[in-house]
Amino acid sequence: MATKQQQQQSSESCDRDGEDGDKGGAETPLTQAQPLANSAPDGGWGWVVLVASIVVLALTLAFPSCMSIFYTDLQKQFNASNSVTSWVPSIMTAVLHAGGPLCSVLVERFGCRATVIMGGVLSGLGMAASAFTNSIVELYITAGVITGLGFCFSFQPAVTILGHYFVRRRVFANAMSSTGTALGLSTLPTLSNYLHTEFGWRGSFLVLGGVLLNCCVCGAVMRPLGPRKPRAHKQMSNGSAVTSKEGTNCLASCFHRHMAFDQFCNNQRYRVFSLGVTWMMLGFVVPLIFLIPYATDNGMDQSKAALLLNVLGFVNIIVRPAFGLLFNLAWFKGRHIYVLSIALLLNGLSNNICCIAPTFPVLLIYMLCYGLTMSVVGTLLFTVLMDIVDMNRFLSALGLLAIMESVTLLIGPPLAGSLVDRTGEYTYVFLASSITVVSSALFLLVSFYWLDRRDTAKKESSPAPAPIHSPDCQYIKVSAGGTDKHTAIQTERVTSV
Template sequence: MTEGQVDDQGHAPPPRHRHGDSTLARSDVTQQQVPEETRHTAESRVQDSDSEDQNQQVDFEKQAEPAAASHPGTTPATHHSQPVAPDGGWGWIVLLATILVMAMTLAFPSCIAIFYTDLQTEFNTSNTETSWVPAIMLAVQHAGGPLCSMLVERWGCRVTVMLGGCLSGLGMAVASFARTIGELYITGVVTGLGFCFTFQASVTIMGHYFVRRRAFANAMSSTGTALGLITLPLIANFLDGQFGWRGSFLVLGGMLLNCCVCGAVMRPVGPAIMHRLGSTAGTPNDRRREQHGETEGLRTALLGFLAFLRRHMAFDLLVSNVRYRTYAIGVTWMMLGFIVPLVYVVPYAMDNNMSQSRAALLMSILGLVSISVRPVAAMVFSLPRCRGTGRFVYVFAAAVLVNGLSNCICAASPSFEVLLLYMVIFGLSMSLIGTLLFTCMMETVEMNRFHSALGLMSMMESVTLLIGPPLAGILVDSTGQYSYIFYACSISGTLSGIFLMASFYVLDSQREQEEKTKKTSDICQKPSVILAPDCEYSNVPSREGQLPDTDHVTDV
């Protein structure tokens, strides 16, 4: 090996200390060692990038083993059983099951709209009384969030989804035997609670299976709503013509039992997130009551209740996290007029001499637009340049704004052509809203608090979902015109979109200003150069016309 060369391990041989060659040898070694080290660094970076998914899988396997030992309900991912890694593997099966669950739950209000006039005729009720049926179902679907959070924490997502499938199927089957409109209200509570368990538990487990591809997974799962909008109105219209509304409810109840099959494939992944509720509040509380008496017991009960609220309803996030609070208020406001058009567009079209089959076709066209847009949006939002930008909320707010404005088109004319244009624009905006609804929320809270934050926001949404359709029914009964409903929905949706966009713009501006202030303070607080106490100074005389004599450090 000659001087200046580098061996295979990137090490240079010691230079030969000949007279006049010492400096040259050091120069040759340095010039050749730097590119070699750079090449090794680049190769190591490529290897680290290629093995990123493998390292994530190993980490999840290591974390799953102790979790499975302490929680019998979990399944560890070992080499002896089929390993489950985030962002792939069994997660694609869970994604497919979530799509089917959303098709059978979130799109169900469009199915109820087909039977709206039949229910009015059967029970001789007004628009206000009839509108309580889908309103109660939707409100309970969202208000049951804290209860769903408890079940997820206690039993896991798999059991919760299967329980929800049983409840929703049972509720619709019993509704087919209803003799009064009040009985439909009661069965609507049972069905809505089942929808809540299946829908929210599915969304929660999706957040644990997908991390890097979370935006893509959420967007693809939202295509289930579009799939339901395409199929459910046509199925409901066919069943109504063949069996009437009672037979249709019975068949639809049997169809909802398929949610149990979807829940069966949603097995746990990674470290168990379920904690035994009684493990922290049972025996210690009893001992405290025995030792400290009734007063201490009341204090412990109050603390336990506060811990329950924090765990399952995320009231602490509503107070401390301003971004989550703003987002929850904006979404709750949006829901006041977001679902109402889906409930009343079919009665509006039929009231203007359109056949029920053509009105059902409008709902299917809405589903076709939605299922065409959501996969494209999923691929766009999953691009590296889009991930982690924190700008999804502005796209979401813009979609809410457009969705609100589109309702004015529907109110302008009841013709099929105008309603078709309305369905296209409404479907585009609704697709973006459904694609980004949970992705934006996951950017505002930590994933380990997502199920409780979702439960609280869903409970807030249930209030506006409950009063929205009945208020629209009162408006129709008092004016005799369906068009005023869509004008009201337009105002509500437009204002909520403006609120979200303006609020997050202010919050982002404040965050950027705080970051700039912090950087400036860090720069100002950098320590100055401190000279060693044994520094030697020499007085360097200045030249004519220059600065006076200055002391310079010459030796340390």
């Protein structure tokens, strides 16, 4: 009887899920992870999706650092200071993260595939429009807001869909997808430098806008797991369509649900992790923005300075897959956060190498050290988040974390630029970045160690259930036949426990 009721409940639940999927459009929303987790292939078409995710991350996460190729030209074109010019990559990176909740709503409504394609169109049009700007404020809007929002719509669904296609090999899949950032760092600076030499910054922005449209191709292969649902056309009792007011309320409800404030308030590990990562982002990406201006300001050729970012990318490409296989071992389960914290600590300390001398050999050593530690951070960042929250809340947790990061990502580069304007030295930027990243690493390391010790102490102090020692213990066996008018009770003696 119980089995029959469970089957009926399961059938009703599936029917409700199907109806919800119809509300979302042509694709089943990937935020409803429970029916998808059971069908995760851990391979097959998932490898195609993984390759597409790598390309998307190469075109989105690595792109803001390439703006340093055009940093000096933008300064001269608009007669702007370091702090004013640095707002361009800062706004781009901040919007990339701040659009997380809106991206989460779009993924639930339209699915990952449509959202990634939409992001590709936005980023391509925004970057192409940047070629025709006549002021730095217009560049803030086109290259900063529009392109950054397109990056957000492409990047976050590409990461989320991997969590549904891979469960057993999730760490390896995340590590491989993170090589997309490395792939972008190893190719985009060279491409940008070549375009800058041939066409100038305006022509380069126009061509790069076309390159970003490849995100649409990558999004097209990200088909949803499970059967496709036909679009449901719901009508009201009078036969008219759903009003725009009801659609607005639905959108507001979805937005509120995907902010994950409940996780931040109730999940202490997520709260600590999000605060530590948010503080880390204040100085984590700043060295990549100011590395080429620092090198060229001290007499290094720009093509040679751009080679440093290529070295960073190649180090990540070589190292990240190996780290993905290593951290997928059973010994690292539950220890990912500690490896991440130690890598952040070493990453922050490596920024001090830049202060030794602005020569190519010194900066090359810096890129090697920075690249190794950055590889570990990129490999484990999303894996740790997936360990902390359930997969059905991952997208909302990522959205809230991203919007928190956007604040520090927005103010970090302008603060660093202001520091350069006041002191006239780039070395202070790398020192400030070192202090910020090191302090965030220590915060994460100490906090999670304390949380683990507290949880262990609670388990040890909780009373264990008393074992049954008496051989005279009895249990009641109840049997009810379909034709019986009463319940028969039979007592048996337990001979062993």
